[in-house]
Amino acid sequence: MSANIIDRRRINGPQRSVEPIYPKQPTSTSSAGRPDGRAQNAVRPIFVKTGPLSPQASSAACPSGSAYYEQGKIRISCAIYGPRQGRKSNARMGAFDCDFKYAPFSCSWKRSHMRTSDEKEIALMLEQAISPAIRLEAYPKASIDAFVTVIESDGKAATISAAINCISAALVDAGIELYDSVAACSVALSGSQWIYDCTQEEEDKAECSLMMARMPSADEVTYLLQHGKTSPAQTEQAIQASAGVCTQVYAVICHYLQASLEQ
Amino acid sequence: MSSQATVAITPGRRLGLTQEYEAGTGTYVRNGIIYSSILGSKGIKEAEGSGNPTMFVERSNAKFAIPNIGSEVLARVVRINPRAASVAIMMVGSTPCQEDFQGVVRVQDIRATEKDLVQMINSFRPGDIIRAEVISLGDQRSYYLATTKNEHGVVFAQSAAGNTMVPISWEEMQDPKTGDVEKRKCAKAF
Numbered sequence: 001m002s003a004n005i006i007d008r009r010r011i012n013g014p015q016r017s018v019e020p021i022y023p024k025q026p027t028s029t030s031s032a033g034r035p036d037g038r039a040q041n042a043v044r045p046i047f048v049k050t051g052p053l054s055p056q057a058s059s060a061a062c063p064s065g066s067a068y069y070e071q072g073k074i075r076i077s078c079a080i081y082g083p084r085q086g087r088k089s090n091a092r093m094g095a096f097d098c099d100f101k102y103a104p105f106s107c108s109w110k111r112s113h114m115r116t117s118d119e120k121e122i123a124l125m126l127e128q129a130i131s132p133a134i135r136l137e138a139y140p141k142a143s144i145d146a147f148v149t150v151i152e153s154d155g156k157a158a159t160i161s162a163a164i165n166c167i168s169a170a171l172v173d174a175g176i177e178l179y180d181s182v183a184a185c186s187v188a189l190s191g192s193q194w195i196y197d198c199t200q201e202e203e204d205k206a207e208c209s210l211m212m213a214r215m216p217s218a219d220e221v222t223y224l225l226q227h228g229k230t231s232p233a234q235t236e237q238a239i240q241a242s243a244g245v246c247t248q249v250y251a252v253i254c255h256y257l258q259a260s261l262e263q
Numbered sequence: 264m265s266s267q268a269t270v271a272i273t274p275g276r277r278l279g280l281t282q283e284y285e286a287g288t289g290t291y292v293r294n295g296i297i298y299s300s301i302l303g304s305k306g307i308k309e310a311e312g313s314g315n316p317t318m319f320v321e322r323s324n325a326k327f328a329i330p331n332i333g334s335e336v337l338a339r340v341v342r343i344n345p346r347a348a349s350v351a352i353m354m355v356g357s358t359p360c361q362e363d364f365q366g367v368v369r370v371q372d373i374r375a376t377e378k379d380l381v382q383m384i385n386s387f388r389p390g391d392i393i394r395a396e397v398i399s400l401g402d403q404r405s406y407y408l409a410t411t412k413n414e415h416g417v418v419f420a421q422s423a424a425g426n427t428m429v430p431i432s433w434e435e436m437q438d439p440k441t442g443d444v445e446k447r448k449c450a451k452a453f
Contacts (some may be wrong), residue, residue, distance in 0.1 A: 064327050064361050084362040088403075109325045135291060135300055141400055142329045174275060175326040177300040179291065180275030217275035217298065233264075257302050258271035 005112070013025065035201055036072075042246045043185065043197040044072030044158075047083075048256035050108060050173035053079050063147075065174020069166035072199065075151040076162050078170040086143030094139030098126040106153045108200070123148075124159055127219065129164050129213040129223035135177040144176060155200045157186035157209040157227070164213050164223075165253055172257050181216050181257075182222055183250035184213040189230060194238050196245055210235065212242035216250045272299045278318050285310075287319025295359055328358035330366075330397045330406050337418070338366055338408065340391045348369055348387045350395070350408065366403040368395060372409035385434070385446035392419040394450050416450035 006012065019234030025035075034040070053066035063079035070076075086095050095149070100123040124150065134144065140143045146167050153159040161184035168181040188198040188206035195202065203209060214221050221243075226235065272278070278297045279288060286292050289301045300304070303322035310316045330336055330352055338350035347370060351363035371378045373386045387393065388451065394415050395408035410416045413433070422428050422438035424443055430449040431437045437444050 082361060083327065084360070085364045137328055140331075141406075172302045175301055175322060177289070177291070178274040179293075179298070179300065181273065215275065217277070218293070254273040257273050261271040261302055262305075 010113075030053060034195065036199065040193060040195050041241075041245075043249065044074075044250065046071045046200075047254045048165075048253055050169055050257065050260045052077070053110060063170075063174070065170045065172070065176070067166050067170035067173055070168060071158070071162045071165075071197070073152055073154040074159055074162045076147055076148060076159070076166045077151060078131055078163070078166040080144065080146050080167075080170045080174040080176065082144035082174070083139045083142035084145070086141060088143075090136070092140060092144045094134075094136040094144060094200055096127055096131045096134055096136065096144050096146070097122045098130070098148065098167070100126060100145050100148045100150075101149045102153060106150045108234070113228070118122045118184045122163070125223065125225065126163055126167060130167055130171070130182055131169070131179050132220070133180055133182045133215055134171065138177050144171075144174075146170065153200075155186070155198050155203045157188070157203065157211040158197055158199070160184070160215070160225070161186045161211050165249060169253055169257060173260070180215040180217045181250060181253060182215055183246045183253060184211060184212050184223070185245040185249050186211040187242055187245070189228070189234065189238070194234075194241055196241070208234075209241065210238045212239065212246060214243060214246040214250075216247045266366060270319050271306075272305050273302055274298075274300050278320070284316060284318040285315050287317040289320030289322070290318060293416060326358060327361040328355035329360065330355050330364055332397055332400065334397050334412040335415075336366070336395055336408065338393055338395060338396060339363075340387045340389050340393060343383050343387055343389060345383050348383060348391065349405070352406065352408075366395070366397075366408045367401065367405040368393070368408045368410060372398065372407070372411060375411040386448040387417065388420065388445075388447070390421060391417045391447065394418050410448060410450075413451045418450045420445075420447055 049068045052068045053063050063081050065080040068077050100119050138193045148163050164184035187194045187196050187210050189208040190206045208230050211225040213223040276299045281295050286297045290297050291300050299320045303320040306319050308317040334355050336352045336383050337354040338352045340348050340350050342349040348368045350366045352366045370383050373381050395410045397406050398409045399407040401407040420428050426438045426440045428436035428438050433449055435444050436447045
């Protein structure tokens with residue numbers, strides 16, 4: 001898309017670039033094993049740090065809350081501004097707005113500096129997944145804004161679920177009243193088996209992927225996204241599996257949140 | 264709340280039943296059970312009188328506030344016209360707002376008595392800091408504020424010469440250096 005358009009405002013890199021030569025990755029010999037050696041139902045290790053964007057020098061325009069989230073190679077940062085004056089200003093309930101952006105270097109191909117329709121669609125998904133968890137009636141006329149930046153991405157469904165987890169942690173850090181934190185996970189169908197938390201490589205080979213965002217304490221699913229075609233029985237199987245994984249992810253996020261308070 | 268082994272409570276945790284406790288700040292009620300809504304430490308406040316004790320969750324670091332009906336706010340006057348004064352709400356009670364909220368004080372809400380004789384130019388000027396009460400969530404852009412109470416009104420103002428003025432009555436402030444008297448609707452100093 002941007003091959004013919006020269007960006008005159010920035011110092012451009014070379015138009016053509018070549019990947020560096022990496023050392024050979026040890027590939028698993030058996031076809032049943034996953035490339036990174038994980039079990040079929042293993043989620044990548046998660047790390048969460050809240051408050052990395054806290055005010056240090058000046059408190060001018062600093063976010064109310066922030067979080068940095070890692071899951072395997074996925075790295076996402078989120079800043080929450082609010083509650084502040086909303087633009088739409090409905091008197092009854094507050095509004096939750098989300099802005100999602102892939103950093104240009106986050107995927108294995110160069111992404112555009114401008115927000116593409118893909119990113120706008122994901123931003124709407126994040127709003128729909130997170131809004132039910134926020135006590136918006138406690139913030140009439142106010143607006144809570146989330147700004148998500150994907151620093152490194154690895155698997156689209158996995159990145160979106162990681163973004164949801166990151167926003168949850170940032171909202172808790174901001175002190176926004178929630179019904180519950182939202183935990184999300186993704187599964188993909190490869191052959192006849194559902195494998196959990198796929199990397200980009202595994203997702204490219206899978207026929208179908210399903211992402212679920214869930215509030216475990218209320219036992220409510222806030223968002224369900226499926227790409228690809230399955231039978232109803234297979235989808236049901238995936239939903240059952242994801243619900244369990246979401247609870248595990250939720251426990252990990254809560255553990256980090258509790259640790260952040262005890263500092 | 265002394266140094267007991269406080270386990271941090273994350274949002275969505277069950278704290279108690281509404282039969283035994285009242286829901287305090289940082290909690291919400293669903294199906295007769297009190298859940299936490301923020302990250303913090305649990306606390307129980309003893310009941311005053313015959314009611315149930317209150318269960319609450321509190322957090323030590325700053326939480327940003329939004330104005331609600333009846334809350335007392337501190338605002339800075341931005342613009343005035345004969346009908347209303349536009350203000351930027353900076354603090355609600357003793358908590359700051361993350362970003363200034365827009366508010367409006369209509370000329371009929373400045374004083375409690377003789378509302379038709381009030382003149383904006385003798386009540387507020389741009390740059391004054393006022394203490395007011397939120398009377399309405401207002402329209403799409405602003406909250407509606409009122410300074411009808413004695414303790415509401417101008418708390419800080421600078422004279423035309425640029426010096427901080429001292430209130431000398433409910434409707435006048437004086438510049439201590441030049442001796443000039445300017446008219447404002449002053450808040451009763453405590």
